[in-house]
Amino acid sequence: QSVLTQPPSASGTPGQRVTISCSGSSSNIGSTFIYWYQQLPGTAPKLLIFRNNQRPSGVPDRFSGSKSGTSASLAISGLRSEDEADYYCAAWDDSLSGLWVFGGGTKLTVL
């Protein structure tokens, strides 16, 4: 059971806009930044969004992140077939002695 809660699946058709939610608490999302990672099948995760809404160079502006209170969202606009992947949210959690926590992942299917 993950500390951050994500829907297990999401789907959309090419060109659509989809959002993936991530819910946490005051000890993680509510008090620090949220990060998003994309994991294509059979590959290592890749940084997609950092510090809530910042994109690393090379990440298309179709990907955007937002945070409000203890929840966050990843939005993907103009959905493409190559976006089919698992998406994970992550945040630092201040409970116990502190650690990074991840969401359980959302499998995005492009129909």
Add this chain to the structure above:
Amino acid sequence: QVQLQESGPGLVKPSQTLSLTCTVSGDSISSDNYYWTWIRQHPGKGLEWIGYIYYSGTTYYNPSLKSRLTISVDTSKNQFSLNLSSVTAADTAVYYCARGYGGHSTHSFDYWGQGTLVTVSS
């Protein structure tokens, strides 16, 4: 281009110690603001943060693994290592090394190794 590469046995017997090394190329492991990290992924499951080490030797571990875990760094070889003792089948996972860039609790995992599957079985 920064690259990370995990190496180590793919099969470990129960109760033994799992040992992996991550070799970093394209950057110095001794640079400031880098947190050299281990993350694992159980088969078909999500990601679990194991811990990190700073080049100075400062470590930070997942409390659930802390009693069995040692992460070390060899700056002369530009490598860092993971030792997880008393392993069980529950430690079977793909192990990734990654570079954390930023602050202690605000770094991004911006570069990852390809991952290595470690199976715990007799």
